[in-house]
Amino acid sequence: MEVHLDFVIDCKLLRVWIQEWQRADDPPEEISLITRFYPKFAVEQIDRLLGRRAHQYWDRGWLLFCPACLDEGCGGVTADISRADGKVYWSGIGWDDSLTPDTYRIEDAVDFVFDEEDYERVMLEARKWAGAPANAELMSSNERGRLEEEWPPARSENEWLLFYLGGLNVTQIARLCGINDEAVRHSIRQREALDPTISARRLILHDRPRRGEPRKVGRDRDWDRWYAAAFRFIAQHGRFPRQLGGPAEKGMQRWLYRQRLKLGAGELDQRQVRLLDALGEWR
Incomplete structure (x- = not known):
């Protein structure tokens, strides 16, 4: 367990x-x-x-x-x-x-x-x-050597990227490859900086085959923050925020109401509409 x-x-x-x-x-x-x-x-x-x-x-x-x-x-x-x-x-x-x-x-x-x-x-x-148990830091050098001979660390950054594109996160890649997670995280961040389409090509949401658009430089971070809060709330409670809830819930309910108004006025881009549709019946 x-x-x-x-x-x-x-x-x-x-x-x-x-x-x-x-x-x-x-x-x-x-x-x-x-x-x-x-x-x-x-x-x-x-x-x-x-x-x-x-x-x-x-x-x-x-x-x-x-x-x-x-x-x-x-x-x-x-x-x-x-x-x-x-x-x-x-x-x-x-x-x-x-x-x-x-x-x-x-x-x-x-x-x-x-x-x-x-x-x-x-x-x-x-x-x-x-x-205490089975901690790599407590292993002797001989024990570490035997493990590396049986299954040496996978140090190819191209392999890490393939794992990442397949939906694995940094922690999982590091564990599978026997590599420090900071090295994997640094490599992935460098690749994403050079190729903004990586985020669009990656399978996300815990390996479910759902794709997004490439990240846009200068996109509305405040919108993303509110969307992330609404997404977490709906995932946790199984319902949309209500006006009768607490201050945070009321804020999310008002934000979703404004998104419906913006949709009618044609002020939402395709990425935002697709993300909102993923929440359920929000319109």
């Missing part, structure tokens, strides 16, 4: 805090990377939360990830992490993805303050728990 540790703050799960802030029916499904199933990724997340390793994107600490693929591209819960006067602060908690630096801040989220010594003690205990 794949067990992931949860963040518990003041005797309450972080996911329950988020549920209450967003006035949602259920907690979000996102999970931490702290699991014995993937000790390497667990250790990397903890080291980032401790400030020992650079954050993945936008200089924000990633707390919770997509449970299906554990990849930042699907979005996750992040926070600004800082230290001062013997304290560790998690502030500005919100939703992010790897495509745009714009954070969808959770309106009613509070900042969490931890005693620095207690914070480090708990994180290091979790690191020891997750990294």
Whole structure:
């Protein structure tokens, strides 16, 4: 069984805090990377939360990830992490993805303050728990050598790109190829910068054969942010946002109403219409 540790703050799960802030029916499904199933990724997340390793994107600490693929591209819960006067602060908690630096801040989220010594003690205990079994860092050089002889790492960046175009995310590619995920992520980002059509040719949404258009330089990031929020809400609740919901839900309901007006006025491009149609009966 794949067990992931949860963040518990003041005797309450972080996911329950988020549920209450967003006035949602259920907690979000996102999970931490702290699991014995993937000790390497667990250790990397903890080291980032401790400030020992650079954050993945936008200089924000990633707390919770997509449970299906554990990849930042699907979005996750992040926070600004800082230290001062013997304290560790998690502030500005919100939703992010790897495509745009714009954070969808959770309106009613509070900042969490931890005693620095207690914070480090708990994180290091979790690191020891997750990294203990079959951790590559604990293998002897002979054991590592035998593994590499039996199945050497796949270092071809062209192979990584083929995996990516087939729908695998960076974490999955790194695991399959025996390569550090940062190397794969850097390679893919370079390829996408040189060839904007990669995002259009890739199978996305957890390997389902759905294609989008190439990313456009200067596209409406604010629109993308609102769409991502609406997409997450509908996927989580199985319904469209309502006017009678909380502030965040009302905002998404008003945004969708404006999109219907824009559709009638011919102000939406083909990409936006196709993405909105993927939500269901929004018109």
